[in-house]
Amino acid sequence: MTHDGDRLVTAEADGDDQAVEAALRPRSLDEFIGQERVREQLSLVLHAARARGGTPDHVLLSGPPGLGKTTLSMIIAAEMGVPIRITSGPAIQHAGDLAAILSSLSEGEVLFLDEIHRMSRPAEEMLYMAMEDFRVDIIVGKGPGATAIPLELPPFTLVGATTRAGLLPPPLRDRFGFTGHMDFYGPAELERVIHRSARLLDVPVDDDGALEIAGRSRGTPRIANRLLRRVRDYAQVRADGRVSREIASLALDVYEVDASGLDRLDRSVLHALVTLFGGGPVGLSTLAVAVGEETETVEEVAEPFLVRSGLLARTPRGRVATAAAWKHLGLVPPQNAASGQSGRTGQPGLFGIGPEHGGNPAPSANE
Numbered sequence: 001m002t003h004d005g006d007r008l009v010t011a012e013a014d015g016d017d018q019a020v021e022a023a024l025r026p027r028s029l030d031e032f033i034g035q036e037r038v039r040e041q042l043s044l045v046l047h048a049a050r051a052r053g054g055t056p057d058h059v060l061l062s063g064p065p066g067l068g069k070t071t072l073s074m075i076i077a078a079e080m081g082v083p084i085r086i087t088s089g090p091a092i093q094h095a096g097d098l099a100a101i102l103s104s105l106s107e108g109e110v111l112f113l114d115e116i117h118r119m120s121r122p123a124e125e126m127l128y129m130a131m132e133d134f135r136v137d138i139i140v141g142k143g144p145g146a147t148a149i150p151l152e153l154p155p156f157t158l159v160g161a162t163t164r165a166g167l168l169p170p171p172l173r174d175r176f177g178f179t180g181h182m183d184f185y186g187p188a189e190l191e192r193v194i195h196r197s198a199r200l201l202d203v204p205v206d207d208d209g210a211l212e213i214a215g216r217s218r219g220t221p222r223i224a225n226r227l228l229r230r231v232r233d234y235a236q237v238r239a240d241g242r243v244s245r246e247i248a249s250l251a252l253d254v255y256e257v258d259a260s261g262l263d264r265l266d267r268s269v270l271h272a273l274v275t276l277f278g279g280g281p282v283g284l285s286t287l288a289v290a291v292g293e294e295t296e297t298v299e300e301v302a303e304p305f306l307v308r309s310g311l312l313a314r315t316p317r318g319r320v321a322t323a324a325a326w327k328h329l330g331l332v333p334p335q336n337a338a339s340g341q342s343g344r345t346g347q348p349g350l351f352g353i354g355p356e357h358g359g360n361p362a363p364s365a366n367e
C-alpha cells in the first residue's frame with residue numbers, strides 16, 4: 001500500500017522537509033512570492049494597524065497544504081515586530097489548554113493556530129470570547145458550586161490556518177477580520193520560488209531547469225522545494241552540479257515524477273482506468289483492486305490531483321478518464337471520451353455507489 005508520506009509529490013510536510021523549510025521560508029511580505037491578492041490585502045491590514053499603533057485584526061488563512069499558510073503567519077509577526085506563539089487545533093484537547101496559552105500571551109503577540117478546524121468544541125467556544133472581548137472565563141470547581149472567574153487578556157492577533165475553511169463553524173469564521181484564500185501557484189511563480197530556494201541552497205539552476213521543476217510541482221511551493229533537493233542530488237552525483245532542463249528532467253524521471261507532476265500511483269490509476277476499463281465509468285473499489293491499492297489510497301491520495309488536472313472525473317456512475325488522460329498516456333482517446341469539464345461539475349462518486357463495471361465494453365489491452 002502506498003502511504004502519502006512516502007511520495008515525493010505529496011503536498012503534506014514530511015519529516016525531511018521540516019528543517020529545510022525553516023531555512024527556505026520567506027521572512028517578509030516582499031519576499032513572499034505570488035498570492036498577489038492575499039499579499040496586498042494583508043499588507044493593508046498590517047500597515048493600517050501599525051499606523052494606528054494597534055494590533056491587527058484576527059486573520060484566517062485557508063488553502064491546500066504547502067502553499068505558505070505557516071510562512072505567512074510568521075511573516076505577520078515579523079512585519080509587526082512581535083513574537084509568535086505556535087500551536088494547533090489537535091494540540092488543544094481541553095478548554096484549559098487554550099486558557100493556559102491565552103493567559104500567557106504578551107501584548108500584541110501573534111497566536112498561530114494551525115488546523116484550527118480540528119479544535120475541540122469547548123476550546124472553540126472559549127476562543128470566541130477571547131477573540132471578541134479579549135477575555136476568558138476560567139471555570140473553577142464543579143457542579144452547583146462552580147464559578148466563572150473572568151480573566152482579561154492582552155490584545156493579541158489570532159492567525160488561524162485551515163485546509164478546510166468549509167468545516168469552520170460560522171461563528172468562528174465571522175470573528176476573523178480578514179480571510180486570505182490561498183490558491184495553487186502558476187509555473188512562473190513556482191519558477192521564482194525555485195530560483196529563490198536554489199540561491200539559498202547554493203545550487204546553480206538555469207531558467208529552463210527551474211521551469212522544468214516548476215511544471216512537475218503541482219502548483220505547490222513545498223513540492224517545488226522538495227523536487228529541487230532531489231534534482232540537486234542528481235546534479236551533484238551524475239553531473240557537474242548545475243541544474244539545466246535536461247538534468248532536471250532526467251533526475252525527476254528517476255523519481256518517477258512525470259512532466260505534469262504525476263507519479264507512479266497516479267499513472268497506474270489512469271493506466272488501469274484506460275486500458276482495463278476502456279476509460280470507465282468504473283466503480284472506485286474495482287479500480288482500486290485493479291491497481292492493487294486500498295480504495296482510500298486511490299480516492300484520497302491519487303484522485304484529487306487527477307481531478308484537479310482534468311484527467312479523471314468522478315461521476316455518479318463511477319470514475320471516468322477524460323480525453324486528456326488518454327493523451328497523457330500517449331493513447332488516442334475514443335470518440336466518446338469525457339471532455340474533462342465533467343470532473344468539475346459531476347457529482348463526486350461515493351463508496352460503493354455506481355456500477356462496479358464500466359458501461360463501455362472494455363477493449364482490454366493486455367500488455
Ligand SMILES: Nc1ncnc2c1ncn2[C@@H]1O[C@H](COP(=O)(O)OP(=O)(O)OP(=O)(O)O)[C@@H](O)[C@H]1O
Binds near residue numbers: 064068193221225
Ligand atoms: N509564496 C512563497 N514563496 C516562497 N516560498 C514559499 C511560499 N509559500 C510557501 N513557500 C515554501 O513552501 C514551504 C511550505 O510552506 P508552508 O509551511 O508555509 O505551507 P502551509 O500552507 O503552512 O502548509 P500546511 O497546510 O501543510 O501547514 C515552506 O518551506 C516555504 O518556504
Ligand SMILES: [Mg+2]
Binds near residue numbers: 069114161
Ligand atoms: Mg503549515
